[in-house]
Amino acid sequence: MKTDDLISLLSADASVRQRLGRALALALVIGVLVSFILLIGTVGLRHNLVSVFETARVLFKIGFTLLLAAIATALVWRIGRPGVSARLRAWLLLLPLGVLMAGVAVELAVLPRDAWMAKWEGAHAAFCVFFIPVLSLAPLGGLMAALRDGAPANPGLAGAVAGLAAGTLGSALYAWHCPDDSPLFVATWYLLGILIVTGVGYLCGRRLLRW
Amino acid sequence: MDRQRREQQWTDWMRNAMDGDVQAYHRFLTDVTPQLRLLALRRCREFGAPASDAEDIVQEVLLAVHLKRGTWDVSRPIGPWLSAIVRNKLIDVLRRRGRQGSVPLDDVMETLAAEEKADTTDRLDAEQLVDQLKPPQRDIVRAISLEGAGVRETAQKLNMSEGAVRVALHRALKALAALYRSDVREDR
Incomplete structure (x- = not known):
């Protein structure tokens, strides 16, 4: 095939134009919606959500997970676009990390030493590490499918970023159910759940996001 | 044509193409191809690949540009996007052919001098x-x-x-x- 013939071929296909941003937005909305319904349909929202909502630890937990999810998701918008730097948004991830460390420091300062272990272990650590990945599945599937239209320089890294975003979205949803509120708990078990999804994203990305 | 005007021209064509203008799209692809060919030839020479490989690379890059054009943000100039697509694809192609090495971020806009002609289109x-x-x-x-x-x-x-x-x-x-x-x- 001559290159000129290929150009004719490509021109004939000019009408099919999928825009990455729209695909990602659709994936995000559907993924979060599916996971939200899954949360409501299975374990439900926390029964005493209204009465505890204004306590500092609950506000911190929900605020932290939302901030992390927002920044990680914004990073996905950049990762599949050639010629656009994702570096600034990647550095921004340090912001929620700093917030979390500050939360942990305050928690350690206000709690008596012999209460540390109990708060760290919480009531449902194992379930948290299991259910955050479960709530991440729909966003991960959606973002991964959308990113197949992307052109990431490093498919594994792009998959990991999608996994990070999905994991943080899952954790931001789980926070509305989770009865464990200590920053010590969040810093350990939430991050572990998110890390698992990030790893899964990396492995999927290496296979699925090559182009 | 100087580099700035060319980039502006390419950007305009591609913007129209994204709005469904087939003529503009055809013009864009036709105009970009000689530049891609020069870049591919230069890389092939650098990595000791035969010049006949260059046209395969050109076609593969054109396919990538086509299939991934939805990742270009139409509010930005096309140059950096195109250079990054070309670079990623060149790394990919050369690695697949067993040639490790880093590929510099070639500025597609800067590839002007006609180095050699490949008659293997x-x-x-x-x-x-x-x-x-x-x-x-x-x-x-x-x-x-x-x-x-x-x-x-x-x-x-x-x-x-x-x-x-x-x-x-x-x-x-x-x-x-x-x-x-x-x-x-x-x-x-």
Whole structure:
């Protein structure tokens, strides 16, 4: 095939134009919606959500997970676009990390030493590490499918970023159910759940996001 | 044409193309191709690959530009996007052919001097890849690329609806890109 013939071929296909941003937005909305319904349909929202909502630890937990999810998701918008730097948004991830460390420091300062272990272990650590990945599945599937239209320089890294975003979205949803509120708990078990999804994203990305 | 005007021209064409202007799209691809060819030739020489590989690379890059144009943000100039696509694809191609090494971020806009002419614009490899497509896709690709038929003519000839031809064509292009990717050439 001559290159000129290929150009004719490509021109004939000019009408099919999928825009990455729209695909990602659709994936995000559907993924979060599916996971939200899954949360409501299975374990439900926390029964005493209204009465505890204004306590500092609950506000911190929900605020932290939302901030992390927002920044990680914004990073996905950049990762599949050639010629656009994702570096600034990647550095921004340090912001929620700093917030979390500050939360942990305050928690350690206000709690008596012999209460540390109990708060760290919480009531449902194992379930948290299991259910955050479960709530991440729909966003991960959606973002991964959308990113197949992307052109990431490093498919594994792009998959990991999608996994990070999905994991943080899952954790931001789980926070509305989770009865464990200590920053010590969040810093350990939430991050572990998110890390698992990030790893899964990396492995999927290496296979699925090559182009 | 100086670099700035060319980039502006390419950006304008591609913006119109994204709004559905087929003529502008054709012009863009035709104008970009000689620059891509020069870049590919230069890389091939650097990595000791035969110059005949360059045209394969050009075609693979063109396919990537086509299939990934939705990742270009139309509010930005096309230059950085194009350079990054080309670079990623070159790394990919050279790695696949067993040549490790870093590829500098070539500025497509800066490739001006005509270095050498490749008269190998007709590629046997691409022909073989087209053969591997499934029947309706293969016939559509042949009709449009070799015989220069339009989508409507092709639809009439193959007794398909225009929509079906469009869908099959798009799938065929995706399949071609995947075939290029999986086409490991150990003999080089």
